Amino acid sequence: MGYLGMVIVALVVLLVSKILQICRIVFWWPYAVTKTFQQQGIAGPPYSFLSGSLDELKKLRKAALQTVLDTKSHDITQRTGPQYERWSLEYGETFLYWHGMQPRICISDPELAKHVLSNKSGFYVKPKHRPSAEKLAGKGLSVVNGLEWAKRRRTVNPAFTIDKLKVMTRQMAACTISMIEEWKNQANASEEQGKTMEMNGEFKKLMADVIAHTAFGSSFLEGKEAFKGQIELQKCCAAASADIFIPGSQYLPTPSNIQVWKLDRKVKNTLRGIIESRLKATKSSGHYGDDLIGVMIEASEIVQTGSGPKLTTDEMVEECKTFFFAGHETTANSLTWTVFLLSVHQEWQEKLREEIRRECGMGIPDADMLSKLKMVNMVLLEALRLYSPVIRMVRKGSEDSQIGNLTIPKDICIEIAVIKIHRSKKYWGEDANEFHPLRFANGISKAAKHPNALLAFGFGPRVCIGQNFAMLAEKMAIALILQNFSLSLSPEYKHAPVDSLIMQPQYGLPIIIKPLS
Numbered sequence: 001m002g003y004l005g006m007v008i009v010a011l012v013v014l015l016v017s018k019i020l021q022i023c024r025i026v027f028w029w030p031y032a033v034t035k036t037f038q039q040q041g042i043a044g045p046p047y048s049f050l051s052g053s054l055d056e057l058k059k060l061r062k063a064a065l066q067t068v069l070d071t072k073s074h075d076i077t078q079r080t081g082p083q084y085e086r087w088s089l090e091y092g093e094t095f096l097y098w099h100g101m102q103p104r105i106c107i108s109d110p111e112l113a114k115h116v117l118s119n120k121s122g123f124y125v126k127p128k129h130r131p132s133a134e135k136l137a138g139k140g141l142s143v144v145n146g147l148e149w150a151k152r153r154r155t156v157n158p159a160f161t162i163d164k165l166k167v168m169t170r171q172m173a174a175c176t177i178s179m180i181e182e183w184k185n186q187a188n189a190s191e192e193q194g195k196t197m198e199m200n201g202e203f204k205k206l207m208a209d210v211i212a213h214t215a216f217g218s219s220f221l222e223g224k225e226a227f228k229g230q231i232e233l234q235k236c237c238a239a240a241s242a243d244i245f246i247p248g249s250q251y252l253p254t255p256s257n258i259q260v261w262k263l264d265r266k267v268k269n270t271l272r273g274i275i276e277s278r279l280k281a282t283k284s285s286g287h288y289g290d291d292l293i294g295v296m297i298e299a300s301e302i303v304q305t306g307s308g309p310k311l312t313t314d315e316m317v318e319e320c321k322t323f324f325f326a327g328h329e330t331t332a333n334s335l336t337w338t339v340f341l342l343s344v345h346q347e348w349q350e351k352l353r354e355e356i357r358r359e360c361g362m363g364i365p366d367a368d369m370l371s372k373l374k375m376v377n378m379v380l381l382e383a384l385r386l387y388s389p390v391i392r393m394v395r396k397g398s399e400d401s402q403i404g405n406l407t408i409p410k411d412i413c414i415e416i417a418v419i420k421i422h423r424s425k426k427y428w429g430e431d432a433n434e435f436h437p438l439r440f441a442n443g444i445s446k447a448a449k450h451p452n453a454l455l456a457f458g459f460g461p462r463v464c465i466g467q468n469f470a471m472l473a474e475k476m477a478i479a480l481i482l483q484n485f486s487l488s489l490s491p492e493y494k495h496a497p498v499d500s501l502i503m504q505p506q507y508g509l510p511i512i513i514k515p516l517s
């Protein structure tokens with residue numbers, strides 16, 4: 001056989017092995033996975049070629065989006081996670097479905113969730129995001145695994161110490177006061193009795209402001225510019241996440257990819273600019289600053305003395321993106337749902353106002369005063385339970401593993417249905433779908449029949465690093481708002497929570513605000 005013949009044979013062998021590999025993934029793998037779980041008594045919606053269960057999922061979501069719920073009903077799973085209701089009814093509490101080509105075991109038991117999230121044996125890692133989602137969240141703390149994750153967590157942790165949070169509380173107050181002043185101007189200029197404001201938009205602006213100030217200090221204006229780009233990216237990614245993903249398609253110059261590339265470049269360049277000018281300023285002043293980039297630069301400087309983890313400028317850029325991605329929409333929406341609940345349950349609005357006046361008077365609250373607002377805390381937790389911004393968490397076993405009675409082969413994703421755990425009657429009682437903040441009177445671990453039934457901030461080593469920050473920012477906002485305004489739900493409001501990566505009100509939250517004398 002000549003040289004050309006050998007090349008042709010090699011190419012044919014390569015082609016055949018590739019075809020076999022694709023057939024294995026596309027045909028054999030779904031069959032084998034389904035069989036493995038059937039043998040363990042686990043069923044689920046049937047697998048369709050390439051799209052898995054996504055077509056059915058899309059249909060369920062589309063139908064759910066047409067509905068509007070009763071304002072007083074907090075039983076929202078039918079709208080925000082219709083697949084959980086339908087599939088657990090048809091196939092049982094634990095079921096298998098296909099997120100495209102990716103098999104997912106869906107669990108809704110807090111003990112199983114605890115096992116996965118505590119990750120004691122290091123088995124369960126965060127699965128790789130689709131490339132579009134990676135552009136959004138960055139390749140920062142919330143997505144990396146293993147040693148890289150440990151290094152990032154160690155580096156960013158000092159940004160959330162009590163001392164740093166106290167400094168940040170003052171910035172939170174300043175941002176919230178500027179929002180309140182604007183509301184007062186608008187309410188006073190309004191000829192009606194009370195002014196209608198769309199709260200979800202207001203709280204997104206507020207949280208962008210708070211995070212820009214706490215992350216970038218004096219460079220907050222440039223920071224806000226970067227975040228604007230990231231909000232645009234989020235819209236592109238939310239649209240892409242429901243579609244089938246074809247590996248490699250992210251490199252094709254399609255109009256949506258080109259838009260994502262441009263936005264990503266803009267966000268990164270702006271953040272790089274902020275970090276580089278801070279590096280220069282730090283060299284001349286010797287001060288790092290109390291904000292996130294100050295903390296990260298300080299951590300990188302320690303490196304040069306050889307005793308700590310090094311973070312490059314690009315890694316810092318990724319962490320800034322993560323900080324915004326993980327903290328902005330979550331906190332803004334958590335605040336939105338709290339205000340919604342306080343407008344529906346007027347008696348609680350009164351109770352909180354009394355507590356705020358008692359502990360903080362009419363002055364600007366500080367971190368110590370905020371820590372005394374027990375009832376505000378309970379209401380925030382109940383809002384996080386009923387309207388958890390993060391409705392699911394996903395992990396992947398890097399080895400075969402055992403969860404309860406189930407053997408889960410390596411590479412199968414485990415989806416924790418937070419929304420279902422949060423309203424399980426088995427753990428929360430018959431009033432699981434009702435607003436009852438006093439269930440948290442003795443703390444989170446005593447509120448339900450399982451100490452870890454509240455998973456709004458996750459659990460285990462990867463628990464939300466910003467949870468104290470978020471609770472402080474929310475308490476500050478609630479305290480200042482209730483000191484100054486009474487809130488009632490506008491008749492225009494449509495109760496339509498939607499899962500758009502983060503749970504939010506589909507048509508916003510119009511609230512009538514009346515200044516208090």
Ligand code: HEM
Nearest residue numbers: 142326327330331334390393456457458462464465466470
């Ligand atoms: C009410 C507001 C918030 C909610 C409900 C929330 C929820 C969560 C949840 C559920 C996780 C765990 C995800 C998982 O295990 O898969 C998480 C992780 C994370 N959160 Fe939050 N979060 C909030 C606010 C914030 C804020 C304000 C920040 C930053 C300022 C932040 C930064 C992060 C980061 C960096 C992670 C990843 C931690 C790691 O993987 O080590 N979050 N958050």
